[in-house]
Amino acid sequence: MMVHEDAVPAGPAGNFLEGAAAAAWITRLAAPLAGAAGGPLAGLQFAAKDNIDVADVPTTAACPAFARTPAVHAQVVQRLLDAGAALHGKTNLDQFACGLNGTRSPYGPVPNSFDARYVSGGSSSGSAYVVATGQVDFALGTDTAGSGRVPAGLNNIVGIKPTRGLISARGVVPAAQSVDCVSIFARTVAVAARVLQAAIGFDPEDPFARSLELETRPLPAQFRFGVPSRLRFFGDTQAEAAFERSLAQLRALGGSPVEIDYSPLSEAAALLYDSALVAERYAAVRDFFDGHDSEVIEPVRGILAQGRGYGAADFVDARVKLQALGQRAAAIWADIDVLLVPTAPAHYTIAAMQADPVALNRNLGEYTNFVNLLDYAAISVPACLREDGLPFGITLIGRAGSDFQLAELGQRFHHATGLALGATGQPLPPPETLPQIAPVPxxxxxxxxxxxxxxxxxxxxxxxxxxxxxxxxxxxxxxxxxxxxxxxxxxxxxxxxxxxxxxxxxxxxxxxxxxxxxxxxxxxxxxxxxxxxxxxxxxxxxxxxxxxxxxxxxxxxxxxxxxxxxxxxxxxxxx
Structure with missing residues (x-):
């Protein structure tokens, strides 16, 4: 049996170094679980979000009453160990991966790696924090509505949200199983892309796995990037100014902006919580929730309980509406090669988020919720530090299978910023030739x-x-x-x-x-x-x-x- 430290609930992080580090981890292994010798990820250290199974270590999904101890690793964890990476432990999250802010956990809110007064983003809050602060080289998160992107954008790191089904979700506690993705955090695109390559593999035991032919050509030197016709920053003028700088930077890389109709994307995003689609979140933990709903913290309990009120016909209606919105949204790709959005349109303090947890959380998902629902790939990359010193990130979104193509452009963008690595203060290394991308003569x-x-x-x-x-x-x-x-x-x-x-x-x-x-x-x-x-x-x-x-x-x-x-x-x- 693997030896590990006990998971100890952490109080709200008061000390930036000690409290924040404690809140970021739920289980820290006494000794790292070594990967295979000589694999493509040999020498890299990683962590896994605590809704992803690691053999003989409790999986809590940030709900102690739910905790169970699996006998085998999640498929993605096994693939990364086989590739040579070493596992250091399990990280904190918004309970049941239900949130985008990182404060919805009995193990304590995970603060931002640049300023402990601010949210880290969620739900993969701990994974983002331990990468940004240099405790591991990369970490696994999950992403249903932005959980693998928002924490990246708010912590000056890279977050890859793969095409649905490329990485097996077997051994992952579902949030909304049909749209869940295992996501990857790293301080550079090159490391994240190497991990993605090692993690990809068709799994016949995952009902939503699929095998796709991936796009291996980089975007042309002169490319078109979509910008939403309606941009909202919810009063955060520093985020708005940072996005304007990002537009100029993408132009300098050869991009031409094209205004796109954002309404079908926005309407699709709204379905995630404002329709019968929320029933899928309830269904994911129904057996536990129906008998132990008092063990679930608010507002997670209220969100899951919503799903009880919908019938099968309501769910079918919502799926048909989503399909129709997907048809409308497909028209934008005739005019653009990639879509550009702010990863998060605003950045909130932990105190503000806890005072208004539903509305402010919804704001964080303004430009993320639609991506999995419409079957797109995405990567969040650092863009700049705002005037207040907080990180700001952008997300590049492409059609299914464009994962490595997005990574290639994301790497060019990231390295043009001159930013340091996460919150470490270390300079970016030279860019690397990315896996899967064929050089164009x-x-x-x-x-x-x-x-x-x-x-x-x-x-x-x-x-x-x-x-x-x-x-x-x-x-x-x-x-x-x-x-x-x-x-x-x-x-x-x-x-x-x-x-x-x-x-x-x-x-x-x-x-x-x-x-x-x-x-x-x-x-x-x-x-x-x-x-x-x-x-x-x-x-x-x-x-x-x-x-x-x-x-x-x-x-x-x-x-x-x-x-x-x-x-x-x-x-x-x-x-």
Whole structure:
């Protein structure tokens, strides 16, 4: 039998270091449970939310009267141990995974890792805290309505909410079994993605497991991200300002915002608690709840009790309505590649949450509740620290199977922030090549004229997923001409003998190799593609002009580049 420390109820965390750490754990193993030697996760330490079974350790779901001691590990725990990770214990949660704030536990509220006066987010509160503070490398949570994302966003860590059914939920106390997901917390996307890869595996004994073909291509360099038509921050102006900064950062990564109709997503989210769908939460613990409801704390007891009042026909009606909303929501994906939302639109103190536990908890789920109901994948990544020092996170949402594609963009976004790792103060390590993402072969091409950014033909590059790498100059061996009779005006670049040319301004663009042929096919004579020598001794494919076409062309070499020539053409004539 495994040796472990007894679970001791913790009072409200008063001391940030001692009280908070105690509240984060329900069971801390006296010695970590070692994983297999040499596996892909060897050397990593992890924790599991205490609604996930670990053999010979009580599973409480934060309800001592419910506690049972399983004989075997949950399937996901077994897979991670087999992959080499070492388990350190079980973490606190909102009771029966019913909440998004981390205060609904008899073992004590779990405070925020940056400021103990504030909520950690829930229901996977303890898992997020022990990752953010560096006690383990990653942790398992669960996510039905945002429990694997909200705590990540509020603690400056990464939270992956996988596509439903990719990770087995066998051995997990259900919250709403048809939409439950095991989630992953880590301080970097790379670690979270490695854990996800190890955790995925079809389990025929999980009634909601499935095997999907995952998207392995990264998003194109120029992508479209949806932004809800209606954004609410419930008076939290610092969260609103942080989201605006996040929009600008995603634009800098090549994204173009597209406003989407948020109403079908919002209506779907409301069904989770305001319809017969809440009966699934009651059904998950009915056998225990019907005989021991007095052992369940409020407001969890009231939420579960709601489910008793609905009949089978009510549940069917709610499922049909959800299906119809899913059809409406599907239309947004014709115009976007990914959806961007705030992970949490506001951040509350523990005192405020306990004073108004239902309304403020509902606010935290404004942008999370619909995701599992509509079968999307999601990742929450750190975005910034607000002016008050509290973390703010964004969530990237994609269609089922886009898990690693979202992770690739999430890693690029996270590493562009320059934030530290969780609450540790340690710098982010270099980004890593993520599992499952196949590298896309690319080619670089130098453009000198109408294909420059902002010029008339630049769209021929961007519509092929090309991205601007740098602005630079050729070696000093070229002359630049304005070709006569071309619309739009086009330049001719020609290499000349050493000492007879100059350095000419160019841009280097990188595009997927698969699209390069169609781009070259658009280039009209006398222009063509050849090898350009760049300043510093490098060379790259780029535009050149046949020498015969330069007869009668204006030599504009002295201007140094096409932009200067076009600026001169459009400048007003002197009076």
């Amino acid at each position: 690319t080619v670089r091409v130098a453009v000198v004229g109408a294909h420059l950014s902002g010029m008339p033909l630049n769209g021929q590059l961007t519509e092929r997923g090309a991205r601007l790498v740098e602005a630079t100059h050729t070696a000093a061996d070229y002359r630049l001409y304005a070709l006569p009779g071309t619309v739009p005006p086009k330049p001719g670049l020609a290499r000349v003998a050493p000492g007879e040319g100059a350095a000419i301004a160019v841009e280097i663009w990188e595009m997927p190799l698969a699209h390069y042929g169609s781009f070259v096919a658009l280039i009209p004579a006398p222009l063509g593609i050849g090898t350009l020598a760049l300043a510093g001794g490098r060379s790259v494919q780029g535009f050149l002009c046949e020498s015969l076409a330069l007869d009668g062309a204006d030599d504009i070499t002295s201007l140094g580049g096409w932009r200067a020539y076009m600026a001169q053409r459009t400048a007003p004539a002197p009076a």
